[in-house]
Amino acid sequence: MAKAGFRPFHTLAVVGLGLIGGSFALDVKRLGLAKRILGYDQNPDHCSKALELGLVAAASPEFDDPLRTAELVLLAVPVRSLPEVAAQLLPLWNPEAILTDTGSVKSPLLQVMRNPEFSGVRFVGGHPIAGGERFGPEAAQSELFRGKRFILTPEAHTKAAVASRVRSLWAALGAEVLEMEAEAHDQIFAAVSHLPHLLAYASIDAIVRSDRPEALAHSGAGLKDFSRIASSSPEMWADIFLDNQTLLLDRVRVFQETLDTLTTAITSGDRDRILQLLQNAKDSRDRWMG
């Protein structure tokens, strides 16, 4: 059943049985990419639900002996929990195994991995550009990663065999695998993802708390699209904002400069300046949207 050319794992472990971890397990099983999938999630309800849905062969809220048999461990927990969860793995770690993750910010876990106690862990970071607004194992869906990008962030010292094994796994799930440095990843996503989410969340209050509470009845498709990402998971985004704090706040500062220039031009009635700023923004966006 395994995808042509992919050598299946015997045992693979998924830590965090939410949308990402659950969907990963579902397709690994469906495509025969591993003979056996172990599941771990600190929430016992997630464990029983994942078992019930057949996502995993065994599930436990705590790491246990069978983990030693896993050839690859995928950390699909919230970004802020990654360092703590990685530390909890150590006593049961099999030095032959590969450790990887799905975090939306790459530098914090890499920094942990540079500590001496992790020197025996064969690690490579990853980030599947996929998601949804539903949570937990029930949200697991087939083909969530098909046709999506997956970003692998190997370091100079990462073993080629480790990077290549994780790359093949995600490619077998249908993802388009790209490689970049963790720092580049975090800068890029601060711009194209974290800043827009922050602005969308921050805008809602000024829209809702207007002098006309009936205003929202008049919202149209423009506002609906603009604000859609403000319905994303607050837990997940609070973590991302904190983990990518410095790079995100850099972007906020550039945004503030542009907003100040624009509001100054509006205040002073400088139509040419407003027009120029809006035209620049439109041209940039039209260019990147092709």
Added chain:
Amino acid sequence: MAKAGFRPFHTLAVVGLGLIGGSFALDVKRLGLAKRILGYDQNPDHCSKALELGLVAAASPEFDDPLRTAELVLLAVPVRSLPEVAAQLLPLWNPEAILTDTGSVKSPLLQVMRNPEFSGVRFVGGHPIAGGERFGPEAAQSELFRGKRFILTPEAHTKAAVASRVRSLWAALGAEVLEMEAEAHDQIFAAVSHLPHLLAYASIDAIVRSDRPEALAHSGAGLKDFSRIASSSPEMWADIFLDNQTLLLDRVRVFQETLDTLTTAITSGDRDRILQLLQNAKDSRDRWMG
């Protein structure tokens, strides 16, 4: 051919033969809501194109004698041109005729209409909540207003017959007609439309001008939707921002407060506060989206 119950106009004039004026003329003709449509547009190319497309029976870049025969004149010119165009109409004004408009901001034209020289003009303001990203008479499309809201902004002294005639006309075009005060209209749209447009335009620079020019290749559906309104017409939005200056800048101030609170919480690592702010935003949005 006229819609059941609607008493067609003999002659109707459309000033401004762009997307809105052109689409209006197209459907008025198609539905037989007027026997004859006169078109005016200061751009001679728009006049010849509108004639060629059969949107209007006659077209002129300057107001001329036939205008005296129009029972209703629709101003579909950019918001900032409205006061000037209204003044140019006066020498040829037939006191029996109705004057109305399609502007996205309602208070500025109303203030002009309160001047004594307009006391003989039977005016009621209107705003069809419809549009598109294409311009000029070529952009005219059938059924642009069908199923969309149309907001009528009569004043206390507006004759019921005038409001009712304009209401019936837009209802015959398929719009859902609502009434509200011009001031309420401008406050509501500052919140649900003008602020999101301003923020979308202002955000592009910080996304594009990142340290990683390749960033945009990694943008996803979230950013595409969030930024879509930044591809709107800069000319039109520069005018709207200026015309609704005071109410828009009020909204920007509320937005700035929330953004400051959020960035302060990120800077100080106050996860509970961030979570609370994001959750409030998500709850508000989810509530209004039903």
